[in-house]
Amino acid sequence: MTYAATDRPRIGWIGAGRMGYQLASRLLDAGHDVAVYNRTRAKAAPLADLGATIVDRPEELADRDVVFVMVSASADLESVTTGPGGVLTADTAPGVLIDSSTVSTQVSARVREEAAKRGTDFLAAPVSGNPKVIAAGKLTVAVSGPREVFDSVEPLLNLLGRGVTYVGEDEVARLVKIAHNVFLGVVTQSLTEITLLAEKGGVKRSAFLEFLNDSVMGSVFTQYKSPALVNLDFKPTFTNILLRKDFDLGLTAARELEVPMPVASATAQLVQAAIGAGHTEEDFATLLLEQARRCGITLEPENVAVDDGLTPES
Incomplete structure (x- = not known):
């Protein structure tokens, strides 16, 4: 050394x-x-x-x-x-x-x-x-x-x-990170699905996500993604292009290690659909927009303050 x-x-x-x-x-x-x-x-x-x-x-x-x-x-x-x-x-x-x-x-x-x-x-x-x-x-x-x-x-x-x-x-840290990012995509897609299920049933996105984030199912991630889902602010933190790259890496590793990943495989196709729809430069939270289209919902920003839980260090 x-x-x-x-x-x-x-x-x-x-x-x-x-x-x-x-x-x-x-x-x-x-x-x-x-x-x-x-x-x-x-x-x-x-x-x-x-x-x-x-x-x-x-x-x-x-x-x-x-x-x-x-x-x-x-x-x-x-x-x-x-x-x-x-x-x-x-x-x-x-x-x-x-x-x-x-x-x-x-x-x-x-x-x-x-x-x-x-x-x-x-x-x-x-x-x-x-x-x-x-x-x-x-x-x-x-x-x-x-x-x-x-x-x-x-x-x-x-x-x-x-x-x-x-x-x-x-190189095992690479596999850890790739697995993490595959989960990131799967969780985000699932979060858009349940949020829009609630919205189509008459519940505001802000109300549903406030409830979710206060429950045992809430997390640091669901909280800090909530403002984007509520107010449709898709300033990029991580794009669908980068997420697709990580799904490609994760599914390649899964094939090499003989690990079936049916949920991840389905989500990878939905990320690809978002890219095909033109959501390439925005944040990957635009998965919400594609899910709304499939649901027949036209989304509007709710324009309410939502705490993302990420107060900067002093």
Whole structure:
């Protein structure tokens, strides 16, 4: 292991999208030395006001103690690590590479192998949440890889949110995250179905969801999705395109492991239907709109205040 745990490791961050930007900000707020790369430099530029150094290529982060990666897809992970100008292609190599993207286990394993050739330890650390969840301090992280490496960087991971769980060796964190996101889609589709069942029977969405969220069936997730379902505010936190990718990964894993997933398979088709209907840039809560169409309901915003349960940390 090339990384020696210190109180103030020098950090690199690759990927300053909606999630990556917020998480890098948390490390900067904690006083860490953070250098950031993003494919579109302008998106990362505001982090300079928080003290970040902005670089032009991933390879410029190769001398960092710990480098986090948060990109959109498997091909992006390979591009920023082992592709031309990648962080694993420079003369030096980081001590630890922590990837928080949602990617396939096969690509993760390839990057882990290439990192090992450079003497870099690799942790898969996919996260659960969105920017508002991050701001509320409720992000959760599943981590897999060498236990001693996890122990050395756990203090950094704890800065990202409220729950960091070591789940095992190698790529098993990828399977944990993919299973989580499949459940996310299934729960959302089910939530739209029961909400519209109640509405078609004469119950306001706000009233039904208030009851549900106060019951044993309510959850942090059903509460924070309630404002979108009630007021039809579909500003994206996670799109149907990204959800479809995770269903594809989950159902592929299910075939490889010989696990039947009939409910997930049916939901994947409904996500595809929403994409086919043009709901590609909005939040995946637009599953509600497609369910309403099938029910013969024309939805209107209720325009009432709904608590999402995500009060930002002070």
